[in-house]
């Protein structure tokens with residue numbers, strides 16, 4: 179069926195745009211979020227359609243999705259879902275869309291972690307790394323995962339690396355690329371040299387890395403996953419945010435350099451004496467329009483801290499710094515210091 183309504187429309191705002199034959203992008207707005215929007219990709223199939231990533235569970239997202247699917251003539255009763263990772267802007271809305279019979283593909287590491295003490299880990303780790311006590315609970319109460327995550331329970335079909343998924347004219351291989359989340363997974367179509375990259379590789383945004391768990395070194399995982407993606411023959415990337423792009427390997431090199439520079443910057447901040455991750459974060463430069471770190475919106479401060487811990491955990495794994503748990507007035511904190519080379 180070709181109703182012509184889903185074709186490139188010269189940008190009727192938010193309407194579906196065909197980015198590849200039979201693959202439509204619906205831009206789902208993320209109100210008040212610096213990312214502005216998330217890309218949902220819809221593949222029309224002969225029997226079942228596939229929707230890749232969905233938006234947050236909030237009415238602005240649901241409205242945009244419903245309008246988009248209607249214009250494409252997509253019926254939810256014939257539709258399955260593939261979610262690149264468990265963050266609320268990709269997964270949240272799926273509970274409002276998926277019908278009883280729908281498959282909801284999500285990688286096993288993300289599916290497991292989101293159910294097992296996730297919120298408690300954030301709280302514990304925020305304290306340990308020096309997030310101001312008086313701002314901590316307010317920040318966590320407004321965490322997007324808490325406000326806009328999916329209604330549970332959901333019945334996920336777990337994916338792992340190498341699993342094949344067919345949709346329309348496309349045969350995708352699941353490519354597990356941990357780093358941005360525990361088991362973030364891209365979809366690769368070798369025949370069309372196309373990668374649906376989720377938040378693993380974005381064109382003009384640096385995917386953020388958050389390290390709120392013990393023994394989890396997301397930056398190291400992420401760098402490995404960039405190398406893994408670089409092995410793929412790709413000429414078209416359909417990312418989770420903003421526009422499609424072509425030069426995947428060039429972008430991978432930029433992302434690697436970015437993280438090397440950030441790790442160097444964190445190390446430099448530590449040269450003036452031992453610090454908590456929060457103190458390191460406040461000494462680094464951030465692309466946020468605020469006069470000082472203290473004035474950042476709480477959510478931005480929180481994500482800056484998570485990102486800083488990720489860089490510190492990486493530096494620690496390279497034996498460039500060491501962290502030590504100290505106790506001050508009953509509050510345990512991790513203090514980081516450079517390891518002096520002998």
Ligand SMILES: [Zn+2]
Nearest residue numbers: 265267377418
């Ligand atoms: Zn995202």
